[in-house]
Amino acid sequence: MKVLCFEGKRIVEREKGLQKITENIYVDRNNIYWYYKEVDKAIIVDVNRSYYTTQHYLNFENKMKKVKKDTIENYITVLDNRIAKGKYISGVEISLVADMVSQEKLKLYKSTKKTKCAVTVNTDRIKEIVERENKLIQEVVNKAIEKFKKGEYIENVMLKIYSEGSTGVKTHDISLIAYLTDMLGVEIAPRVKGWINKNLKGCWGNVQVKCDAQSNKIFEILNSIMDKLKEN
DSSP states (O other): OEEEEEETTEEEEEEOOOEESSSSEEEOSSEEEEEETTTTEEEEEEEOOTTOOHHHHHHHHHHHHHTTOSSHHHHHHHHHHHHHTTOOOOHHHHHHHGGGSOHHHHHHHHHHHHHTSSOOOOHHHHHHHHHHHHHHHHHHHHHHHHHHHHTOEEEOOEEEEEEEOSSSEEEEEEEHHHHHHHHHTOOOOHHHHHHHHHHOOEEESSOOOOOOSSOOHHHHHHHHHHHHHHHO
């Protein structure tokens, strides 16, 4: 599928293999894409999360329709309203509708973009996004902790943690088990944390374990997590 995206300061069109969720929603490991059949192209519209269910995607689809970004025709109306209000239009959005508007309107979109490059960072908005996304992450973590205490299986899913940057929202990925070690103050070496992020698929909670293999390190860490949870 053709996807419009940024590479540095350039907007490029890339062919990507994406998983189809609905007629309009496609995903890869990191992002959610909205496909516009009128131009046979897709753009990134949100961050994909490992704990998303089908209902999450359906809710997102309804949201896109509500904000009138579900079709190119509706999207053009949204951009026209932005121009009227003197608001910013991104290069990806301009590229998306470029073949569907007149040259006069395209020049207007581009001139608006140029005059709005030096925008003021909305710190309140950044804080709102960080708090909202991390609240969702904490819900996932809390459910995992309950499973841990009950001795149930915990899948070591990847979490996307949000933080406030000087010019916008910053994110970094970390696995659930590695996140628990940070949250609970279980000290582990960066090399071990990297192994947990990359290789550990999951574990059973509430069980003190030992392995006869060459290294017991991962089991020591899981036991430490369990001990910390008991303290709390």
